[in-house]
Amino acid sequence: MPFDTVVIVGRGGYGAAPREELERIVSSVADSGRYRDVRYAFMEQGKPALPAVLAACVDAGSRRLLIVPALVPMDRTLRWWLPLAIRDWVGEHITDGTVEIALAPPLGDSKHLGDAVSAAAMDARNCTDIGKDPTIKDRARSWNQIPAHSHQVFLCHGPRCTLANAPKTWAYFQEKLRENELRGKQGVMTVRTSCLYPCDLGPIMVVHPDGTWYGGVDEAAVDRIVAEHLVDGEAVPEYACVPGAPARSKPGS
Ligand code: FES
DSSP, rough: OOEEEEEEEEEEOSSSSHHHHHHHHHHHHHHTOOSSSSEEEEEESSBBBHHHHHHHHHHTTOEEEEEEEEEOOOHHHHHHHHHHHHHHHHHOOSSSSOOOEEEEOOOOGGHHHHHHHHHHHHHHTTTGGGGGGGHHHHHHHHGGGGOSSSEEEEEESHHHOOOOOOOOHHHHHHHHHHHHOOOSSSEEEEEEOOOSSOGGOOSSSEEEHHHHEEEEEHHHHHHHHHIIITTTOOOOOTTTTOOTSOOOTTTTT
């Protein structure tokens, strides 16, 4: 049976430009008329995230989905764990066996990629010399000042943390910071990162300057980390993980 749905997956990115790039690919695949649904998703930082798109496709009636990673190059670890991460998602969300999800080979393995790059080079033959391009702006002055934040908080948006709902945790975290007036130059600096390594404990959050690692950071964990750690200055032991300690099940569960 052919696939009814294709999900084009980009690595990550914020703002309109990465979305527009993926929308162009979606529109060419949709123009083929072979699929009833074609969408894009981001595997790590950026929205919509892959789990949300998979859930939306299944809710909209997709039953045979093909995930196509639009990544060049696709690194070795990604080739290894992306199928595992998707299998985990299916195991958690598809309990009746009515949905099949397949993963296409990496784009770089396709013999057609060279043709696409050649065509892009032909399209670019009249591009402006970079030295004369008026749209390229000088650096902002603030780029050489260290911000005086009270804390720096890193929330992993690597692929497995993203599948474990890191984008939802991030949105909730931002809301809590706003409610507690912890944003701004003297407040809490927040950064979305790529994989920080202990993926099975995700979503992972690291709070500096004290260097506390938290795992299993959901909305309940955010409530406590904001109130107890960022406001009162005490780490939350139920969610904290000790670097180098033997592996254990997800904190907070
Ligand atoms: S993806 Fe978050 S720790 Fe690996």
